[in-house]
Amino acid sequence: MTAMPNRRCNLAAYERVCMNGDKQCQSYESLREYYYNLINSRDDWAFVRFYGDADTYIPQEDVQSEFELMLEDALAGKIDVILTKSIRLFARSTEDALAAIIKLKEAGVSVCFAEEDIDTMTAKGELLIILMGSWSQEKRRKISENVMWSKRKQFREGKFSLGYSAMLGFKKPAARDKNPEIDEDEAKVVRRIFTMFLDGENYTSIAKALTKDGIGTPSGMTDQWSRTTIKNILQNEKYSGNALLQKTFVESYMTKKSVPNVGQLPQYWLEGSHEAIIEMPVFELVQSEIRRRNVLGKKLHSQALLSCRIVCGVCGEHYVARIWHNAGDCRVVWKCHKRYENAKPCNTPVLSEDEVKAAFLQAYNRLLGGKEQLLGNITAAIEQLENMTELEKDISEARLVAAGLTKALQDLIRLNAHTPLKQGEYNARFEALSKKQRENQKQIETLSLDKRERLAKKERLTRFSMWLEQVKSPLADFDLVLWYASLDIITAREDGGLMFEFKDGSVVVIY
Ligand SMILES: [Zn+2]
Numbered sequence: 001m002t003a004m005p006n007r008r009c010n011l012a013a014y015e016r017v018c019m020n021g022d023k024q025c026q027s028y029e030s031l032r033e034y035y036y037n038l039i040n041s042r043d044d045w046a047f048v049r050f051y052g053d054a055d056t057y058i059p060q061e062d063v064q065s066e067f068e069l070m071l072e073d074a075l076a077g078k079i080d081v082i083l084t085k086s087i088r089l090f091a092r093s094t095e096d097a098l099a100a101i102i103k104l105k106e107a108g109v110s111v112c113f114a115e116e117d118i119d120t121m122t123a124k125g126e127l128l129i130i131l132m133g134s135w136s137q138e139k140r141r142k143i144s145e146n147v148m149w150s151k152r153k154q155f156r157e158g159k160f161s162l163g164y165s166a167m168l169g170f171k172k173p174a175a176r177d178k179n180p181e182i183d184e185d186e187a188k189v190v191r192r193i194f195t196m197f198l199d200g201e202n203y204t205s206i207a208k209a210l211t212k213d214g215i216g217t218p219s220g221m222t223d224q225w226s227r228t229t230i231k232n233i234l235q236n237e238k239y240s241g242n243a244l245l246q247k248t249f250v251e252s253y254m255t256k257k258s259v260p261n262v263g264q265l266p267q268y269w270l271e272g273s274h275e276a277i278i279e280m281p282v283f284e285l286v287q288s289e290i291r292r293r294n295v296l297g298k299k300l301h302s303q304a305l306l307s308c309r310i311v312c313g314v315c316g317e318h319y320v321a322r323i324w325h326n327a328g329d330c331r332v333v334w335k336c337h338k339r340y341e342n343a344k345p346c347n348t349p350v351l352s353e354d355e356v357k358a359a360f361l362q363a364y365n366r367l368l369g370g371k372e373q374l375l376g377n378i379t380a381a382i383e384q385l386e387n388m389t390e391l392e393k394d395i396s397e398a399r400l401v402a403a404g405l406t407k408a409l410q411d412l413i414r415l416n417a418h419t420p421l422k423q424g425e426y427n428a429r430f431e432a433l434s435k436k437q438r439e440n441q442k443q444i445e446t447l448s449l450d451k452r453e454r455l456a457k458k459e460r461l462t463r464f465s466m467w468l469e470q471v472k473s474p475l476a477d478f479d480l481v482l483w484y485a486s487l488d489i490i491t492a493r494e495d496g497g498l499m500f501e502f503k504d505g506s507v508v509v510i511y
Contacts, residue, residue, distance in 0.1 A: 009044075009045065009046070009080035009081055010045075010046045010048045010078065010079050010080045010081070011039045011045050011046065011047060011048060011079070011080065011081045011082075011083060012047075012048040012049050012050070012051065012070060012073070012074070012078075012079045012081070012082050012083070013031075013035035013039070013050050013051070013082065013083040013084065014050075014051045014052070014066070014067065014070050014082055014083075014084045014090070015031055015050075015051075015052050015084060015085055015089065016052070016053055016054070016055040016089045017031060017052040017053065017054055017055060028050075028052045031050060031052060032050040032052070035047070035050050035083060036050065038083075039083075048073070048078060048079050049070075049073070051066040051067065051069060051070040052066055053065050053066045053067055055089075067091065067100075070082065071100060071103070071104070074104055074107065074109045075103070075104075075107050075109075077107075079109055080108075080109060080110070081109070081110050081111075081112060082104070082109065082110070082111045082112070083112050083114065084111060084112070084113060084114070085113070085114055085115055086113055086114065086115035086116060087113050087115075087116055087118075087128070088115075090111070090113070098129065101120050101129060102129065104120070105120055105121065105125075105129075110125070116128070166218050166219050167218060167236075167238070168183075168186045168189060168190055168218040168233065169182060169183060169186045169187045169189075169190040169239065169277050170182060170183060170186075170238070170274075170277075171183045179273070179274040179275065180274045180275070181275075182275055182277060187277045189210070189215055190233060190239060190277050190278065191277065191278065192210075193206055193210075193230060193233055193234065194234065194239075194278050194282060194283075194286055196209065197230075197234055197286055197289065198282075198285065198286060198289065198484075199484055200484040202227075202293075203227035203228075203230040203231050203234075204227045206225075206227075206230045207224075207225035207226055207227050207229065207230050208225075210225045210230075211223065211224050211225045217229060218233075234286055234290065235287070235290065237283070238274075239276065239277045239278045239283060240276050240278055240279070240280045240283035240284075241272055241273065241274055241275055241276030241277075241280070242272065242273060242276075242280075243273045243274070280455070281455050281456070281458065281459035281462075282459060284452045284453075284455040284456040284459065285456045285459040285460055285463075287452065287456065288452070288453060288456035288457070288460075289456075305353060305480075305483070306319065306321070306334055306353060306356060307320075307321075309487065309489060309490055310334060310351070310356070310489075310490045310491075310492055311489060311490070311491050311492070312336035312337070312338070312339075312346050312348045312491075312492055313348055313491045313492055313493040313494055313499070314336070314346040314347060314348055314494055315336060315338050315346050317336055317337040317338045317346075318337055319334045319335060319336060319337065319351070319492065320334065320335070320337045321333070321334055322334075322335060324350075331352065332352070332353070333350050333351065333352055334350070334351045334352070334353070334356070335348070335349075335350045335351070336348050336492070346494075347494050348492040348493065348494055349492055349496050349498075351492065351498075356490070356498070357478040358478075359498045359500075359510040360478065360483065360487065360490075360500065361475060361477070361478050362510050363498075363500040363508040363509075363510050364475055364482065364486070364500075365474040365475055366508050366510075367502060367506055367508055368468070368474060368475070371468060374468065374504070374506060375465055375468060375469070377504065377505075377506075378461050378464065378465045378468075378504050379465070381461055381504065381505070382458055382461050382462060382465075385454050385455075385457055385458040385461070386458065388451060388454065391447065391450060391451055391454075392451070394447050395444065395447045395448060395451065398440060398443050398444045398447060399444065401440050402437070402440050402441070402444065405433060405436055405437045405440060406437070408433055409430070409433050409434070409437065412426070412429055412430060412433065413430075460503050461503070461504055464486055464502070464503050464504050465504070467482065467486060486502050486503055487500065487501075487502060487503070488501045488502060488503050489501050493509075495511075496511060497509045497510065497511045498510050498511075
């Protein structure tokens with residue numbers, strides 16, 4: 001480290017800390033110790049603090065990063081010099097690094113980059129700032145060019161790869177320009193995972209079952225299935241015979257890091273790009289179920305039959321299991337989660353699993369009493385869901401707008417490449433178009449989510465009516481499959497009644 005200042009001053013250090021447990025990377029503690037010793041080795045230096053962000057750190061609105069904290073401290077006059085490893089690792093992007101360096105320089109704080117041997121307060125540092133400014137411009141141009149012309153052209157033509165080695169269910173086609181082929185043995189496993197999930201199992205329990213049965217994992221590196229693998233399979237649209245392209249893109253040509261595309265660039269949905277393993281309506285039903293479980297959160301990870309199935313009719317909270325002690329006797333009961341936390345205790349019933357099962361049987365049999373009418377209602381509801389003319393019109397209109405915006409952006413970039421525009425003006429126009437593009441993307445997402453929800457609901461009703469047709473009434477015993485297939489939610493009412501809501505929208509109250 002040669003680019004060290006000669007005056008007596010307060011020094012701090014900043015680095016991105018490797019979090020993947022790699023032995024080659026230094027930990028937060030060892031880096032802190034290194035800088036502490038380095039700075040304290042000289043009498044004219046004072047150690048302020050070591051700031052370290054995880055290299056996987058993603059900015060969050062309500063959490064301050066160490067980088068931001070360091071800037072704040074430096075601008076408040078607590079730091080004179082910041083030591084850091086390299087320009088590449090200083091900030092998330094060249095733009096961010098440049099903005100910080102200029103701000104710090106204006107406040108009289110220098111940044112010393114060890115790898116490049118540069119102090120931003122020197123003439124060499126001045127040059128660096130000019131260079132970084134041009135990199136940043138170049139980078140923006142590169143992203144736009146790469147993505148908008150070459151890559152997007154490929155995407156438009158429907159060229160994509162499935163990554164066969166790590167993907168269960170598909171194999172490389174015999175001919176190069178052919179679509180992926182289904183590997184029947186692997187596809188069976190995929191179908192089993194989807195079925196188990198719809199039967200009410202969760203990621204972890206599916207993973208356990210597959211591991212127990214000795215089923216090979218997608219990567220083949222381990223024989224242990226993980227919940228993440230299950231989750232990824234359930235959410236992979238390629239199983240429905242479609243492909244969503246440009247899920248990620250390379251953000252920086254300096255780091256070559258791939259980042260998720262959350263609306264910065266358009267995505268392409270290739271419908272029917274290859275043969276499906278899971279039919280589209282079933283796939284959408286699973287996505288809808290995943291969204292539902294996400295909303296319910298952790299509570300659903302419990303495999304208990306009643307978890308997340310009963311809500312309190314007074315406060316709307318879920319029922320949870322509690323151990324009930326009574327005269328040496330102890331048993332599990334279900335009651336409102338917030339029963340005693342609210343100002344007035346919820347007066348809703350305390351239930352045992354057997355009581356709920358018996359009531360479900362009763363509710364179900366009452367429902368079957370009016371089976372014919374019920375089936376008629378369901379058919380009508382399905383027909384209504386099938387009519388998506390209006391929705392599809394909205395979607396195609398929004399897609400037209402999207403195409404227009406993309407063209408306008410391309411024209412602007414091309415214009416800027418050939419005739420030097422004032423950069424301020426170019427940036428403003430680029431930003432305005434990007435903003436419109438993001439809004440439009442969001443609108444398309446909302447509309448297609450709506451469409452997919454309708455598809456899921458239709459599948460749910462179709463399955464339910466098939467159940468109804470098969471089942472012989474009245475039912476004599478509690479049926480677990482039926483429970484998962486037909487029940488939506490139970491509301492425990494203050495008057496002691498249990499209101500069963502079934503998946504077709506039918507409601508039955510049992511006292
Ligand atoms: Zn309550």
